[in-house]
Amino acid sequence: MTVTIEPVTPGGIRRPGPQPFVSGRRAVDAADFGRLRAQDPNYFAWLHHVRPAAGCTRPVRLTGESATINPATGELLALASTEDMPDGQIYKPCGNRRAAVCPSCAEVYRRDAFHLIRAGLIGGKGIPTAVTAHPAVFVTLTAPSFGAVHTRRTSKTGQAIPCRPRRAEVLCPHGVDLRCQRLHAADEKALGTPLCLDCYDHHAQVVFNNQAGELWRRTTIAIRRELAKTARAFGLTAGSLRLSYGKVAEMQRRGVVHYHVIIRLDGNEPDCPGAIVAPPAPLGLLDLVAAVEQAAASTAFTTDPHPHQPAGWSIGWGDEGKGRYADIRPVRLAGDGEITDGMVAAYLAKYATKSTEATGHASGRLNGDIIDLYANPDGTHTERLIDAAWTLGGAPDWTGLRRWAHMLGFGGHFLTKSRRYSVTFRILRDARVIWRRTVEHDQDAAEHDSETTVVINTLAYTGSGWLTTGDALLANTAAAMARERAEAGREAMRELVG
DSSP states (O other): OEEOSSOOOOOSSOOOSOOOOOOSSSOOOHHHHHHHHHHSTTHHHHHHHHGGGTTOSSOEEEEEEEEEEOTTTOOEEEEEEGGGSGGGSEEEOOOOOOTTTOHHHHHHHHHHHHHHHHHHHHOBTTBOGGGGGSOEEEEEEOOOOSSOBOOOEEOTTSOEEOSBOOSSOOBOTTSOBOOBOOOOOTTOTTTTOBSOTTTSOHHHHHHHHHHHHHHHHHHHHHHHHHHHHHHHHTTOOGGGEEEEEEEEEEEOTTSOEEEEEEEEEEEOOTTOTTOOBOOOTTOOHHHHHHHHHHHHHHOEEEOOOBTTBTTOOEEEOOOOBTTBSSEEEEOOBOTTSOBOSSOHHHHHHHHHTOOGGGGTOOOOOOOTTTHHHHOOTTSOHHHHHHHHHHHHTTSTTOTHHHHTGGGTTOOSOSEEEOTTTSOOHHHHHHHHHHHIIIIITHHHHHHTTTSOEEEEEEEEEEEESOSSHHHHHHHHHHHHHHHHHHHHHHHHHHHHHO
16 A cells, blocks of 8 residues: 555656756747657657646646655655656646636546535445435525526426516616516526616625525524424434535526535434434435425524624525525436436536636636726626625625635635535545556556555645646647547447446
């Protein structure tokens, strides 16, 4: 077994020292950089060296040493320095989950998210398959309205209807007509934008984004309390059940987050707290649905005072219509274990790699030097949201709004779960590392089968990104070809099995 802090580049042909391909004679473009790199005798050694990060948009570059030690004797078995490696450094994927920032790393994250969520529904990856029999619901919790926006609407029969039809003219206090007779297309830029920017409460929306995590925390407490009441009515103790969930945040086009959640009802075994067992027999799906409905409708709180809002803002879930504050759908599984409710896991994993891109905004963290490039109190809807977050974040105890102004105030993780809902991202990543070392590098694995070693890396951050545009072109092209081959192999296996 090998314990490591950072990945170590496999051995092989090595090229001493960092030697980026640059020319002092004339300006060269990406094709010239790529041609020069490809003509180098050690090109394939370089390509093998950068393969772990080949598809990454901005890989992290590290320099330092890697020591392999026998833990029993303390003997130094091997010492590798990045000075002896191609370019004199190690390339590591950036690991960014946002598809707009790094499509390759985001795809890895999306697949991990899919397996994490799916394991909580059908088992596997260390989760017992018996969870398929546990009551589970797919819940959507949305934000309240902060003003009228352009949207797509359908009738009860599923037929598209105009956005906001009115027979008579309806003017807002700013003189804007609040009618819209359009049948908006799915990709129309107007979707999610307010009919009147001045009427829209941008301040309240960014505060909701900022407080959405706290609202969800209080909602889970309320769900547990409702289930505890039901359990006591059946003569059970509140400690005989447990709530497990996997939650994904989605940024709507209007720039506000809402949650898609899988909530599973488990039992609790006092003698084995870590075990995932079925809930007590009297409790079932209807009890879980009732608890979620009641909790969503009753959970609300008022924020701390703010100079712009001395009484604070009221935070609660939006009304789905007909007195419902949550869209709740039972998750049903087919006999073969496939998820039948619209492939819930794939649906949630898709949103785990997105962020504010739905609003047309995809900047990094903002500061005082560049905030004016993105914020404008009289600008577009997104510019006003960023300005609201930055303005409100200037008050003491509200600085988090400035820190997350590029996320329109939302500072939470886009995918979270309860402790025992499923496996963790770290377990999935460690399994992938072990698979690569044992399957892709059989020779290296066989070398360490006879003894346990510890790999200690002393690595320092050097920079981010490829040394040249030619390197990026060659590495990304090689990674794309490898992905195509892998996908072709998976497709062939699916056809063979089918």
